[in-house]
Structure formats: C-alpha cells, structure tokens
Amino acid sequence: MSSHMSKNDVEIQVESIQTPVPQDLAAEKRLVHKFDWRLMPMFATMYFFSSLDRSNIGNAKVAGMDIDCGITDAQFSTIVSVLYATYIPVMLPGVWLMKQCKRPRYYLAGMMLCWSLCSLFTLFANSYSSLLALRLLLGLFEGSYFSCIAVITTDYYFPHELGRRTAYFFASSSLASAFGGLIGTGITKINSGRLASWKYIFLIEGILSCVAVVWLFFGLPDNPTKLIKTEEEREVFEDRERRRAFYVDQGGFDIKEVRSAFTDPKTIFSVIIQFTQDICLYGFSTFLPSILKSGMGFSSLEAQYLGVPVYLLAGLIFLAAAEISDKKRMRGPIIAFTNIFGITGYILLLAVDNSSVKYFACYLICFSIYTGTGINESWISSNTSPRYKRYTAIGINQTLGNVSGAISPQVYRAPPNYTLGHAFTLGCLVVSTLCSLTCSWMLHKRNVHNKRVLETGIDDRKLKRTVGDDAPEFKFII
Template identity: 40%
Template sequence: MAAISQPPDVEKPNISSSSSDNIYNKNHNTDADSKNDHPAPSEKIPSLDPAAENKLLLKLDAVFVPIIMLVYLSCFLDRTNIGNVRVAGMPEDIGASPQEFSTAVSIFYATYVAFESPWAILLKKLTPRVVLTSLCVIWSLTTIFSGFITNVGGLYAARLVLGACEGGLFPGLNLYLTMVYKREEQARRVSYLFVCAALSGAFGGLLAYCLLKMDGVGGYAGWRWVYIIEGIFSFLIAFLIWFGLPNDPSNAYFLNKEEKAMMRVRALQRAQYMGSEEFSWDEIWTEFKDFKLWISGAIQFCQDILLYGFSTFLPSIITSMGHSSIEAQYLTIPVYILGGIVFLSLAFISDHLCIRGPFILFANVFGIVGYILIICPTANGVKFFGTFLCAIAVYSGPGLNLTWLNVNVAPHYRRAAAIGFQQTLGNTAGVVAGQIYRTAPYLLGNVFSVGALGLAQILIVIKWLYIKRQNAWKEKILSGEVPDKRKVKTGDRELDFKYHL
C-alpha cells in the first residue's frame, strides 16, 4: 500500500489551514481517536498508510528522543547536583550555614520561573536551535565554574545564572515535541523527559559516588570535581542540540522525500492543534483567561514540591536514616530507576487510552502512602521502602499533568504561553522545597509534601470535572440543544476539538 494516498490538489498541504486535530485515515482510527477528533467534511485530508507512519515515528524517535533525553539529563544533573555535593562537604568548604545553603537551593527558581514564559514564547521567533544551544552552553560553563567557587556569594550567583538558562529548556523541549508529534503521541515522549529526571538522580548518585573518590586530585575537593566533570558533559551536549535538532522537524536532514511528504500530511492533520505561524498577543491573552491553565498550574505547583524536594534532598533524607554520605549516593539509584520505569508505563497507557487525569490520581496514592511511611516512627528499612513509593508520584504526577495541558491547548502560541506560565507557577515550588528541607530528619519537608499531594488530588478532580463539562457543552452546541454564545471559538475552543480527560 502506498504510504500516502491523497487527492492531487493537496500534494503540498497548507499547514496553517483550519482542520481538526488528528483527522486520520478511517482505517486507522482507534476508539480513542474517534472519541477525540471529528473531521471537517469539507476538508480533503490525505490518508497515510499506518505501517508507513509507524515506521516514520520509529525513525523520528530514534533520532530526536535520544538527543532530547540527553539534553534534559544534563540539565537536571546540573540543577540537582547541589544535593549530592551537600553531603560531600561543600557547605563547610565555602562557609555556608544551613540557612544560606537552603537559600542557594531556592534562589535558583527565582530566575528559573521568571524566564520560563519569555523563552517559551521566543522559541519559534529565535528558532529552537539557537535558543536551546545557547542556553545549554551558558549553563554548562556556569556549572564548570561552580567547581571553583569559594564563598556563598559565588554560589548564589551561579545558581541565579543556572536558573535563568535552564528556565527555557523544559518549555522549549515540550514545544519542540508538539512540532513533531500528534496529541495522542505526546505523553510517552514527555515521559522520556521525566524519565531523564529520574535517571539524572540515579546517574547523578552513581557519578557523584565515583567523582567524590577524586577528592584531593589536582588539589581539589571531590565535590568540585562533581561540578567540573558534569559541566563538561553538558557542554558537549550543546553540539548535539545544534547539529541534531533542526528548526523545522518536517524537513529534518535524516528524512527521505517520501517521509517529508508524510510529515507534511501529519502537519495538515495537526493544523488545528498547531495553528497560525504568526505571533499573536490575542492568543496569549486568551490563554491567560483559561481556567484550565490556572488549575493546571496549581496542580503542577503541588506536584513540583515533591519533584524538587525529593530529587534535590533524597541523598540527605537517606543520610538521615543512618546511612553514610557515600552510601546515600548509591542508595538513591534504585529509587530513581523505579520512579522512571513506572512513569514510562503509565505514560504509554495514557497515550493509548487518551486519558490523563485518572493516572495522576493513581500515581499520587503511592506517594501519599510513601510519605506517611517516612513520617511515621517506623524502622529505617520501612522508611527507605517509602522512598520507592514516593518516587512513583514524584515523576508521574508532574509529567502527566504537563501532558494533560499540552494536548488540551491550541494553537501554538496559546500553547506556548500555557506551557511557559504553567511551568512558572509550578516551579515556584522549588523556592518552597529549598526552605522546607533544612535539618534532619526533615519532618517539615515530608509533612508539607504529603499535604501538597492531598491538595493536588482535590484539584485534579476539579479539573477533570471541568474538562468533562466543557466537552459535554460542546456536544450540546453541536446538536443544537443550546445556542453558541461563546466569545472565543478558535483553537481548542472549536466544537470538534475534544479535550482529553
């Protein structure tokens, strides 16, 4: 069967034309597809051979996913290695008190959240290659120079610069994924990013364990080598971004002529989701008035308290259970690996069913139980088991919630504003995390985290009910039961755009 079967007049589809998201070959519609997408009858939409499209997806994944994962892995390593060096004597060497060290953890998020939305909106204008490569180079050099700081002021400065650069990475990578994949293909790709966050914890613990043994080499303390070596690793990744991530994924260097034609067809199928290429302030202001954005940001804030508190302070939490600083480094590895594996599994199922909210609720239950085990007067072995349960919620919650917003906002610039602002709201949790995890046994931090999970569960239910009501309202308008008095009727507000629950 031919890869593309299309009428002659759509040989080169107009990507910016209005059409339903995922208007797909009828022979390939899954139940989830049919529930979430309604083709416009006036559109002549090309048809893709499912086998050929799956082959194309494998090729896209084989090239883009490893690069994106390595970029985010290096980013998260450079952000969270402050937790590894904390138990290796860094605060004492630079004369930082526990309060000053907590401040250093928190101020990273001051610039991180301030720059997220601007970088997300500027990504397409400045091009992904220029923005992402530049940011990676600057934060890599900052990490290397962190190995030479001698006082608290130097640590503060490094963390502020690091935050300003890394603030653009996660929204940028998410937007890049939306330029390549359809709505129902995104959760598993976003999951790769959060798996990298988990892997950075596991790999970071293992790497720190090895690098700390370099203590004294060249006259430098082991914690300094952690910064220097990990910064060099990130610097090398910048070359991968420049040469590996084209500004126009549909014209990628590794695609042949037929595959590029298929990418144009996929772009037409996603036209409603992507929208106009022209920047519009109206789209941004429209999104800021969207209830989905605000409640999604509130959920992300609650989930990120876990993500940043757990990923930064897990070595310290394990040390408070009676383990040495070296033991704490390698004991984090299986915890992070389990969190990543479970998140990958949930993301695959979520994409297959096009269901998001219930999976976040499910993952959070494990986190609540885990934190309760850590908080209660249980044996240290039970507390350590609790960290495994926490890891399930730590990565699955933020990742699936982000995907939930990604797939329910259109077009591009409305989505860019949504992702940037949601991450801005969510990442202010990093400031909180740095203040609640101060002294062992970190009771305040763990109690605060389980409370945040409980609040997140309530907010998730509210968001789910709201989205379900919006879908039902659209159905009533389509059937003529109620008049359409809505002010905004474009993008995700179009009647044939069905929100994922």
C-alpha cells in the same frame, strides 16, 4: 450544520478532526519513529544534563561542600532556592523568544553552553556568596529550556502522542538523579590532593554538558520539514498536518490568544497541579541524600548509592504510566492514581521511626515524583490550541509551577526528620489529586457539551470565541 446528524456521524466528524485513521498507517509509523530517533535521544540527553547540573549540589553537600565553603543548613537551603529567582522569570519570555528564531538550535545550544559553564565554574566556589552568584546564573540560562523543548515537540506530534515523549524527558531526569548519586559515590573515594572530592562533581558533569552542546547545535532540525526526504514522507507529513489542523493552527502571534491562556480554567488547574507536584519533585530529588543520611542514619557513601535504585524505579514507573496515559487518552486519573502511592509514602515518613520502613516509603514516593509533573505538562500541551495560546499556557505552567523550586528548600530546613517538608509535600499531593480529578471531570463535561452542539447545531456554550480549543469539534484528553 445539519440537525439530523446521528450520534455515530457526530463521533466520526469529531474524530476526523482530531486523529482519524491515517492514509498509510505503516508509513506514518515510520515517519513518527524517524521523528523519535532524531529528536528524543537528543532532547532527553540535554534534559538529563539540565537536571544533573541543577540538582548535583545536593550530592556535593553530602560530599563535603558545605564544610569547605563554610555554609550552614539554612544557607544551603537558600542556595538551592535562589536559582529560581532567575529560573522562573525567563520561562515564558524564553519560549516567545525561541519561536522568533528561524533556527532554534542557535538559541538552545547557546543557552546550554552558558549553563554548562556555570556548572563547571562551581568547582571554583569557596564561599556562600560565590555559590549564590553561580546558582543565579545557572537559573537564568536553564530557565526556559524545558518549556522550549516541550513547545518544539508539539510541532511534531499529535496531542495523544505527547505523554510518551514527555516521559522520555523525565526518565532522563530520573537517570540524572541516579547518575548524580553514582558520581557522588565514586567521588568520595577520590583523593587527588589537588581538588576537594566534591569539586569533581562539577568538573566531570560540567565538561560532559559542554560536549553535549555540539550534538544539539548540529542535530536539531529547524522545523519538521527538514526531516522529510522522500515523496512518501512528504505525503504522510501533509496528511498528519491536515489532521492536526485544529491543534497546530498556522496563524501568527495574536495577543488575544495569549490573554485567553491566562484566563482558561485548564491553565489554572494545570498551574496548581504543576506547583504541587513540583514541590514533591524538587524537595525529594534535592534532599534525598540528606534524608537518607541525617533522617535514616546511613553513612555518606550509603546515602549516595541508596538513592540510585529509587530514581531508576521512578523513571520506569513514569514511562509505564505515560504509555497507559497515551493509549487511554487519559491524564488526570493517572496522576490521581499514582499520587495515592506518594501520599502513603509521606505518611510513612512522618509516622514511623524504623529506617527500613522509611526507605521503603521512598520507593512509594517514586510513583509521584516524575509522573504527576510530566503527565500534567503533556496534559496542558495536548488540550490547548491554537499555537500561541498553547505556547503561552506551557510557559505559564512552567513559570508558576516552578515557583515550588524556591519554596521546597525552605520547608526542608530542619534535619534530621524534615517534618515540615514531608507534611507540606503530603498536603500538596492531596491538593494535586483533587485538582486532577476535578479538571478531568470538567473536560469530560466539555466534551459532552461539544458533542451536543454538533448533534443539534445549537451552540449554547456562551463562549466569546469558537476557534482552537473552544471550537465544538475540539476533543479534550481528560
């Protein structure tokens, strides 16, 4: 490499490897929109049902499930937590297994059909033990779903395009929480004489999930090339693949890349951020109906519908934050900024007694519940290469981050004030904020160092490899 390259030459060279100007911008936009319309509504809908089937137990409790099944508050927390005993272990193996399938739609549709049936059969639960068994099965079949669709998405998009696409998934999750609240409101009015009102939650949502499986089975393409129909699209796609070369890497399974994902500081920071943000996400989304009812004194009906605007606002905030994150090619500072609002919200929940102020605090927490989790997921996806290192890093991020799903119900065990739960979540958001800023600073330093290597031709970084995200040409999103 020449040592006489100017600063501008280096910047052009780095940019040419990452995301240069496409040969035909209008044609590329049309192709990307085609990917969006084919994949995003389907993936978002399936994630909607995944979130709905996982979190609807909170609405069922408020509607009387705990009384009918004879479970205590402590047992309910255990029922919520036990799902993650099977949910977490299958995340990383599930991604590897899915990538071995030539037609991933068979794997994903089968997975979704199984968890939908688990949700549907929950209406027959009549005891603590039966609820435990169904939640364990639900976790087993749902565990690797989000990791799988995150991996598939990286096969279609540039790193800086992932924030918005991940936002679609989490926006659907916010709709699931809001929709669950609306159903919870409606079922309190149902009195058929045949089923207890809470059972209609599992009946309605389980049937809808089963129907959605058909869309996934027939709608998911085997790979991006299956969507290419014209010569123009083929040329644009080939141009995108050439420009994504450092990111996508066509090599096969390499155990060295898998090991490097475990030791990469980016992965470590990502896991910490994911864990702490998921504490907020799982604790808030599962226990909000109970917080509104027992912590603020609202009725069962009010606790159901007052959560709806909270979740809708959370989804809108994440969509806006993800759009800014992609345009600015910035992740960590966005997470830190939105966490300021969440931290303020939890301080208010702990410090004040007025129910109106506490309800306002829930809207402040909206800034944190989806934004940090989703942007962090796109962050590790954007900054990890080659592909099997990326697949592994995504799986690690989801596996260890989702341990929080088992922990958050254990700290939310003391109604009506849930002091321990709120305090623990507050501390987690502070840790996430610090880690996000530290990781951004680290990646910025690596970008500066990489540029100096390209300018001087002297690689003094003392790295064991110079491929993928360790190549000096790789530019990190901070």
